[in-house]
Amino acid sequence: MVLQNSIMHIPTVHISLEHYYLLPKGMEVWPVLSTVLHDPTMFKSPSVFNPENFLDENGCFKKNDAFVPFSSGKRICLGESLARMELFLFFTTILQSFQLKPLVPPEDLDPTPLENGFITVAPVYHLSVIPR
Numbered sequence: 500m501v502l503q504n505s506i507m508h509i510p511t512v513h514i515s516l517e518h519y520y521l522l523p524k525g526m527e528v529w530p531v532l533s534t535v536l537h538d539p540t541m542f543k544s545p546s547v548f549n550p551e552n553f554l555d556e557n558g559c560f561k562k563n564d565a566f567v568p569f570s571s572g573k574r575i576c577l578g579e580s581l582a583r584m585e586l587f588l589f590f591t592t593i594l595q596s597f598q599l600k601p602l603v604p605p606e607d608l609d610p611t612p613l614e615n616g617f618i619t620v621a622p623v624y625h626l627s628v629i630p631r
Contacts, residue, residue, distance in 0.1 A: 569582070
C-alpha cells in the first residue's frame with residue numbers, strides 16, 4: 500500500500516510560487532507525492548515499475564531527485580534512514596537465503612494496482628520460496 504499524499508502543511512506567511520500561484524498564510528496545503536513520482540520528465544516510464552529509471556547508460560545506479568517516497572525538505576520522514584536500513588537488511592537476507600520463483604510466467608503478471616486514489620494498493624502475487 501502506498502500513500503499518495505504527504506501530511507498537510509500550512510504556510511505561516513504568504514508564499515508566491517514562480518509568480519503564478521499564491522499560497523495565502525493559513526491555507527491548507529496537501530502535497531501530492533504521486534505527481535512527482537510519476538513525472539514523465541524525470542522517469543523514462545513513470546507508470547510502470549522499471550528499474551532502468553535508476554540506472555545510467557552503463558547500468559550503474561544513479562540518484563533520481565524526483566524519487567521522494569519519504570517526502571522532502573525539512574519535513575521529511577524522521578524514520579527514513581531506519582526504514583531504508585531495515586528494508587536493505589530484510590531484502591538482502593531474503594535474497595541470500597532463498598531463491599524466489601513466480602508460480603506463473605512473469606509476462607502473465609498484471610501490475611495494475613487493485614485500488615488507486617488516496618492510496619495505491621499493489622496486487623497480490625504468489626511465489627515459491629526455495630531455501631538455497
